[in-house]
Amino acid sequence: MLKIRxxxxxxxICLLAFIYVPIFVMMAMGFNESSDYELPFRFSLIWYQQLxxxxxxxxxxxxxxxxxxxxxxxxxxxxxxxxxxxxxxxMRGHAILQILLFPPMAVPWLILATSxxxxxxxxxxxxxxxxxxxxxVALSLPYxxxxxxxxLQSFGADLEDASATLGANPWQTFSRVTLPVIAPGVAAAGxxxxxxxxxxxxxxxxxxxxxxxxxxxxxYASIRKGFTPEINAISTIIIVGSMLLLAIVSKFxxxxxxx
Amino acid sequence: MSSVDIxxxxxxxxxxxxxxxxxxxxxxxxxxxxLGPSGSxxxxxxxxxxxxxxxxxxxxxxxGTDISHIPTHKRDIGMVFQNYALFPHMAVFDNIAYPxxxxxxxxxxxxxxxxxxxxxxxxxxxxxxxxRELSGGQxxxxxxxxxxxxxxxxxxxxxxxxxxxxxLRQQMQIELRQIQREVGITTILVTHDQEEALTLSDRIAxxxxxxxxxxxxxxxxxENPRDAFAAEFFGSTxxxxxxxxxxxxxxxxxxxxxxxxxxxxxxxPSSGSPITLTVRPEKVLIQGEGQAVTDQGTSLNVLSATVIxxxxxxxxxxxxxxxxxxxxxxxxxxxxxKRFEAGASVKISWLxxxxxxxxx
Numbered sequence: 001m002l003k004i005r006x007x008x009x010x011x012x013i014c015l016l017a018f019i020y021v022p023i024f025v026m027m028a029m030g031f032n033e034s035s036d037y038e039l040p041f042r043f044s045l046i047w048y049q050q051l052x053x054x055x056x057x058x059x060x061x062x063x064x065x066x067x068x069x070x071x072x073x074x075x076x077x078x079x080x081x082x083x084x085x086x087x088x089x090x091m092r093g094h095a096i097l098q099i100l101l102f103p104p105m106a107v108p109w110l111i112l113a114t115s116x117x118x119x120x121x122x123x124x125x126x127x128x129x130x131x132x133x134x135x136x137v138a139l140s141l142p143y144x145x146x147x148x149x150x151x152l153q154s155f156g157a158d159l160e161d162a163s164a165t166l167g168a169n170p171w172q173t174f175s176r177v178t179l180p181v182i183a184p185g186v187a188a189a190g191x192x193x194x195x196x197x198x199x200x201x202x203x204x205x206x207x208x209x210x211x212x213x214x215x216x217x218x219x220y221a222s223i224r225k226g227f228t229p230e231i232n233a234i235s236t237i238i239i240v241g242s243m244l245l246l247a248i249v250s251k252f253x254x255x256x257x258x259x
Numbered sequence: 260m261s262s263v264d265i266x267x268x269x270x271x272x273x274x275x276x277x278x279x280x281x282x283x284x285x286x287x288x289x290x291x292x293x294l295g296p297s298g299s300x301x302x303x304x305x306x307x308x309x310x311x312x313x314x315x316x317x318x319x320x321x322x323g324t325d326i327s328h329i330p331t332h333k334r335d336i337g338m339v340f341q342n343y344a345l346f347p348h349m350a351v352f353d354n355i356a357y358p359x360x361x362x363x364x365x366x367x368x369x370x371x372x373x374x375x376x377x378x379x380x381x382x383x384x385x386x387x388x389x390x391r392e393l394s395g396g397q398x399x400x401x402x403x404x405x406x407x408x409x410x411x412x413x414x415x416x417x418x419x420x421x422x423x424x425x426x427l428r429q430q431m432q433i434e435l436r437q438i439q440r441e442v443g444i445t446t447i448l449v450t451h452d453q454e455e456a457l458t459l460s461d462r463i464a465x466x467x468x469x470x471x472x473x474x475x476x477x478x479x480x481x482e483n484p485r486d487a488f489a490a491e492f493f494g495s496t497x498x499x500x501x502x503x504x505x506x507x508x509x510x511x512x513x514x515x516x517x518x519x520x521x522x523x524x525x526x527x528p529s530s531g532s533p534i535t536l537t538v539r540p541e542k543v544l545i546q547g548e549g550q551a552v553t554d555q556g557t558s559l560n561v562l563s564a565t566v567i568x569x570x571x572x573x574x575x576x577x578x579x580x581x582x583x584x585x586x587x588x589x590x591x592x593x594x595x596x597k598r599f600e601a602g603a604s605v606k607i608s609w610l611x612x613x614x615x616x617x618x619x
Contacts (some may be wrong), residue, residue: 155347162344164331165309166358169410173332176361180348 023239030232037229047233057234060218067129067204067214068197071136075193078137080143080186084178086145087152088160101142112139113203120207127209138192145188147192151185187249194245261322261445262287263308266375270469277303278314279469285413290439290446292477295466296492304466305415305449310334321412334513337406337444338415341397341422350456351377351401352386358409376404379438399487403435407442414439416448420455432458450537453493457481465489481539486618490537495539497587505530510558510611511574521560524616535617540590542613545578547597548604561608562587566599570610580607 029037033044051057086098104112120131121147159181163173179186200217208217211253215238219231263285266457268276278300285291293301306312308319310331318325326334328482337358346354351374353360356465359369376381380400399419404529406414420428436459439446448543450456456463457477464489465472465480473485501515504527511527513536514522521536528534548563564580576598580587589607601607 015503135579158340158342158344159332159346160341161309161311162338163346163357164337165334165336165415166405167332167335168357169332172361176357177346181346 026232027135027239029237030229032229035229047229050228051230051233054230056213057215057218057222057230060213060215061234063129063213064198064215067132067136068194069139071133071197072190072193074133075137075140075144076186076190079141079189079193080148080182082141083148083152084143087149088157101145103140104142109139109200109202113206116203117206127207129212131207132204132214134198136197136200139200139203140196143192143196144189147189148185151182152209155181184209191246191249261535263445263447264318265304265308265324266318266320268304268307268314268319270300271315273515276469278307280317281469281471282317283464283471283474285447288443288445288542290436290448290461291449292448292460292463293341293466294456294463296451298468299450301464301466301471301570302417303469305417305447308447309338309415310485326614332518335409335412336412337409337411339399339402339406339419340418341418343402343422344389345398345405347390349390349391349539350386351382351388351390354390355386355402355405355408356450357405358415362409372408372552373404376408378512379407379441380404380434392497394424396431399423399431400434403438407438407444408610409513410442410444412445414444414446416446418450418452419448421452423495428455429458432512433491434529465492468490475481483615484537484617487535487537490615490617495540495588497540497585499536499585501534501536501584503527503530503532503534511616513614513616517583517585517612522558523616524612525614525616537554537615537617538587538609540577540588540614543587543589543609545580545589545599546571546601546606546608547593548606551605559608560611560614561606564605564607566603566605568601569598571598578605580605582607583589 017020028041031041031043031047033042034037074098086094091097116131116135116138117127120126120134125131125134159177160173163177166171168176199216199218200214204214205217205220208214213221215234219234222228222231264565265281265283265285267280267282268278269280281300281304283291283304287414293304295301304311307314310326310329313501314327317327347358348355355376356369359372364372373386374383377386380403382397382400382404383400385393385397390401393401399422402419416435420431423431426551432455439459441540448456448459451608462475463480464474465476467488473480473489475483479494480489484493484496490496490498499513499515499521501513501521502513503522504512506512506527510524511589512521513534514520523536545564562582562584564582567579567581567586570577570579573593575593576591578589578591578599580589587607
């Protein structure tokens with residue numbers, strides 16, 4: 001038994017190392033003085049200082065954050081509403097509507113981005129942050145609807161019916177019963193949406209007019225120009241930020257478990 | 260306390276009549292059981308009263324006012340669901356306080372009323388627990404307290420004891436009845452459990468295919484079922500087919516297929532019409548072949564029978580018998596030490612007033 005336990009333990013360590021070692025190397029190099037990744041390691045904050053003066057990267061970063069926050073809010077709100085409509089009302093073509101949610105997740109983003117670029121061009125929407133927002137919302141919606149929908153499935157309409165018999169009007173039922181019960185699902189969906197937007201390279205790259213970039217696009221551009229440890233520095237900041245966000249969310253909601 | 264009047268309520272789904280011109284009146288303070296197999300329309304009627312189902316036709320009146328077009332939350336009803344539908348994110352106290360909170364009752368009064376009703380359902384001190392920390396019976400009581408705390412006009416119960424095991428169910432039946440009497444609320448119960456309906460209801464209605472087959476006090480429906488469906492659904496019974504010979508003296512006579520004559524004190528259709536009779540197994544006396552049948556001055560129905568199988572159930576024995584007109588089941592209290600074995604020849608007898616004539 002001890003052997004099996006040691007083996008599982010070692011296996012898990014290897015698995016996590018596989019994921020985390022490249023990340024740690026990158027984070028460490030952000031604190032190495034050499035611009036060419038030379039060893040021995042000499043601690044320095046020079047790349048963070050340079051980063052502080054890199055206006056292009058900062059602007060790209062703030063674009064990314066604004067875009068991600070906005071598309072998360074829009075996608076989570078309208079996606080939750082769509083999930084509610086699908087879960088609680090039978091409508092014509094219900095099954096087809098539900099099935100149509102899946103292809104956008106299977107189709108490569110490159111193809112979706114191409115189609116959006118063409119459509120936005122012909123429809124006059126054009127390129128720019130507004131077009132990127134539309135694209136990010138569209139990409140996030142299926143994930144939001146499916147995650148929130150799963151949560152709605154796990155408790156039937158009985159709780160809402162009960163609330164109505166107890167004298168609660170539809171708004172009271174939504175705010176006091178439905179929303180608190182599906183909140184963990186909505187939070188998870190929001191995280192998905194944020195990740196999809198913040199991580200989005202292809203659509204942003206296609207839809208960004210000259211002079212407007214997001215962080216992934218700018219990082220890609222910098223790498224092409226010549227890789228500097230500044231990128232390691234900003235990546236480290238993003239990683240620490242994401243981890244903090246996850247830690248806060250998981251403090252409020254137990255993922256996988258029932259709340 | 261309120262009366263509920265169901266007038267010609269119809270609900271169709273495509274060509275299917277879930278309810279077909281159902282009319283019923285629930286009196287003030289009455290405990291009324293809606294009984295029937297699944298798909299018979301009893302649940303559709305309950306959900307129509309709650310406002311979850313929009314009837315295709317007819318009216319539902321509470322105290323004389325038509326509520327058919329009023330949304331559920333304005334109907335002033337209490338309902339206990341089969342799975343209780345307690346709010347998992349709220350403590351017991353907040354669950355019960357919910358109907359008061361959404362009606363904006365002052366918090367001091369909410370405290371008073373919730374604590375009072377917690378005592379009524381014997382859950383004092385459980386207010387801070389979460390529903391999932393309670394047993395099934397306790398959850399059921401919370402659901403009942405929550406449905407009653409706002410003093411609604413009507414209480415609807417949808418198979419409320421279905422999820423409990425048998426012992427707990429019997430205990431909860433008694434408690435439910437006590438609480439209902441104490442509160443005095445008009446209560447409508449949906450159940451497919453005939454024993455539950457018998458124990459709890461002042462009156463019952465038996466449903467079949469969207470129609471009401473029979474309405475009455477449980478004992479009356481049991482003793483005088485109107486047709487074969489009501490007889491069979493409500494307890495076990497024996498059927499005999501034959502044709503009417505009309506009245507012969509005070510009693511009516513019926514000739515069975517094998518020529519046996521059966522007497523009944525029920526009214527018979529005109530001579531020669533085919534009819535179905537039913538006799539409850541516990542009305543029948545079973546005796547050994549040689550024993551004299553004492554008729555105490557009345558005319559008894561007597562048949563010779565052979566025991567196919569005795570089913571021993573401790574307090575009672577149920578005999579499966581074959582007689583020349585039909586197979587028969589007879590219920591016997593386990594009072595005498597002697598029991599009949601399979602293959603034994605016996606005599607069975609019953610009184611004419613226990614030969615119930617059914618509607619064709």
